[in-house]
Amino acid sequence: MDVEYKDEDGFSTKAEKWKELLQSYVTGYQTTEKITPIAEELPKYYNTRFDLLRMYLPSKWEIKNGVEIKSLFSEKVTGTVVTREKKDITIFIFDLEGKSPVRKHIKDINFNLISDEYNYSLYDSKLIKNDEEVTQFLLSKCENEEYLVAIRCEAKFYDNNYPLIYYMINSVNVNCY
Numbered sequence: 723m724d725v726e727y728k729d730e731d732g733f734s735t736k737a738e739k740w741k742e743l744l745q746s747y748v749t750g751y752q753t754t755e756k757i758t759p760i761a762e763e764l765p766k767y768y769n770t771r772f773d774l775l776r777m778y779l780p781s782k783w784e785i786k787n788g789v790e791i792k793s794l795f796s797e798k799v800t801g802t803v804v805t806r807e808k809k810d811i812t813i814f815i816f817d818l819e820g821k822s823p824v825r826k827h828i829k830d831i832n833f834n835l836i837s838d839e840y841n842y843s844l845y846d847s848k849l850i851k852n853d854e855e856v857t858q859f860l861l862s863k864c865e866n867e868e869y870l871v872a873i874r875c876e877a878k879f880y881d882n883n884y885p886l887i888y889y890m891i892n893s894v895n896v897n898c899y
Contacts, residue, residue: 864898
């Protein structure tokens with residue numbers, strides 16, 4: 723079925739009839755089963771102010787806002803630190819608003835585009851190895867919002883838990899309006 727949209731006419735009549743048919747089925751549907759709201763089954767996400775940055779975090783992670791972070795860059799910076807109970811992986815989150823001091827520390831990091839299919843773009847850095855630890859930087863940005871996420875853990879943990887880390891990396895998004 724060909725459906726056309728024209729500014730002056732809207733959708734073609736075939737599309738309107740299809741829409742009406744679907745609406746009649748949906749409004750007539752009844753069930754006796756208990757319906758659980760989908761929000762109760764969603765994974766927990768870390769949300770920054772205004773709920774703009776989101777990232778999948780498995781349950782039982784500790785989130786501390788406004789922490790002075792000394793281990794990531796040459797100078798202390800303030801951000802959010804997220805850790806597991808076992809403290810075997812740490813996630814650092816920075817809002818790169820305006821003149822954030824973090825900007826000067828990341829200008830030498832090379833980022834590669836992972837995705838720009840939504841209203842935000844997601845970039846990652848190559849895995850940075852330092853002794854037994856590795857750090858993965860992610861930059862998520864849209865028209866007027868930018869966030870930096872750094873995932874740091876032991877190299878062995880990274881290798882053994884790559885599916886989880888990969889899922890977390892790809893879950894980073896910015897809710898841009």
